[in-house]
Amino acid sequence: MTDLLLSQVKVGGESQFGTDEYVVNLGPQHPATHGVLRLIVKLDGETVKETMPVLGYLHRSIEKICENRTYPQCITYTDRIDYVSAMSVNLAFALATEKLMNIEAPARAQWLRMIFVELQRLASHLLWMGAFAGDIGALTPFLYGLRERERILDLFEMTCGQRLTYNYIRIGGVMIDILPEFVPKCRAFLDYFEPKVDEYEDLLTYNPIFLERTKGVGIIAPEVGINAGVCGPSLRGSGIACDVRKQQPYLYYDQMKFNECIETAGDCWSRYKVRMNEMRESVSIIRQCLERLEPGSFEAKMPPVLKAPVGSEIYSRIESSRGEMGVYLVGDGTAKPWKSKYRCASFSNLYVLDQLTKGWKVADIMAVLGSLDMIVPEVDR
């Protein structure tokens, strides 16, 4: 039933050595595809001729579900769209709904949101680092990355009780205020973590095997990348400034001092370097937020049932760990959205996989896929 696609593939090529092309199935259960992504790869020996992703193995119809849930109920589903950086997706939906209904969250809630979203970016990049190095073959950074991530998850658990699917950033503010011991523990964690990034870079960045596998592999040309919809750290690795926090600031990012991390080579190594630098910038942003955290209420006064005006619509975007995360909502006067659409970075980033791996070897597919930082539920929703 699922193999109808293979019959559309034409097999057979010409070569002076009399070789033949063959079609190989990579996934959906595969250790290196970061979830259930199926790739149909046309190979000539070890060289890749074409890569065709088959999506839909995790299509959970979240957009249809959200059409039958009230706005606050939709936030639980946004956690599951990108479970590795769930706070960011919560924030994207909450900001979109607030713009739709003209609600303004108080200042303390905005600072808290910023702290948690940046902590989430750290956690997501640590998991990415572990998974990417694991795909290349280095199994130790996985254990280091998850060890630090557990400390961040401890901070999250202290605040909202959950380790993975938080449902913490709500419409109009956050769910509950932080405990008094959060700020000293967070500062202690940042002091502990900052030298660790240098330690991990020592392990990987100029490692000869890592350089062989990633330097010059999977180069995204800037114009091709923009046209194909690549966004986030993957595009910043090719030299394009595309950070939504700088271009269309939300929360208090316009008052923060941080650099946009850009590299120019456009290969897997540059994308890796962009994310390692982003970890350092996130640490600096969290420090600034902790300085400026002011007392106040953590949620806005809102009517008990939130209804969007008739004929209203909004498209709101934020910079999640993977790239641009956009939420498009259409309101119809009731408590449920008429239409919700989640524009996810991984969906558009995955499109360039075919162009990047043409003519390279099978092992390079894993390196490129890892460096694009792709999460399958973002692709399938």
Place this chain on the structure above:
Amino acid sequence: MTNEELKSKIEVDFKDEILSAVISAQKEAIITVAPDRYVALCQKLHDKGEYFFNHLSSLTAVDYPKENKITVVSHLWSYKHFHQVTIKVDADRNNPKVPTLENVWKSANWFEREVFDLYGVVFEGHSDLRRIMMPDDYKKFPLRKDFADDGFIVKPS
């Protein structure tokens, strides 16, 4: 440019090609265009100049069964001028056909496949229009408002 300036400029530059240009209550610039002028308008907005919308943020569709139409909505962003615009084009619900934007932005390829899969809108000129999320032999269009299937249990309110 701010959204108001953008809307006024588009109203002046493309007077004959668009059906309407409004600023919504949420302060977004929304342009509605007819299907035959759709690709030409988007090409002009994409090219270098004062508009330079080089990034197609998202392309999706909204189903309005009461007005018997499916609206294809695209959001454009410019990495140079930092402005955003929304382009809408309507299609008849019984036989929805809209020209493709694939030749302007390559990212429209997969967005349009998804809209075809979930709503049934046919994009004319698309290089590879087949289902992307659902299995290839699936017959229905799930995100339409009148969808019903075995195993699809609607939440009781």
Place this chain on the structure above:
Amino acid sequence: MGVGLKGVTHKEIELMESESNIPGLWTLEKAVEFIFKWARKNSLWPLQFGTACCAIEMMATAASRYDIARFGAEVFRPSPRQADLLIAAGTITEKMGYALKKLYEQMPKPSWVIAMGSCTIAGGPYYYDSYTVVKGIDSFVPVDVYVPGCPPRPESLIHGLMAIQKKIDDEPIFRRRRNA
């Protein structure tokens, strides 16, 4: 040494004693069963099968803090032919269900299945309004242990693993072969 005989009734013990003509064979059987069960439950090799959010908690269970290597189960095999524990972690859609069934059938017996997370138990938060999610994997794969949660904490998954170990202890080995 009665560790392997918890689920066996009095009648079955009499039957076993009468069937063995060689004196002392039954004690030998008990000893061999003990060794088989000790080996099986302390080296459960899971299959690397994670679909969604629960897969991240499964990875956290295998990582530094909640070390699953203490139970002998850190060797996540990519191929089903070498695995004997299928931890179905994450939402299973219809398209993926065919793959899951094929993977389960490819695993050599004896094999065990843990349904991790509410999505695999009964569809989870996607029970209503979803046109693709399978509402519980036990409709096509025999499940041994259900671990509820959304996602379950790593401690819950380890509890589930220990429940599988207890189940291995309770199942007779040679009796099953005679009946099979």
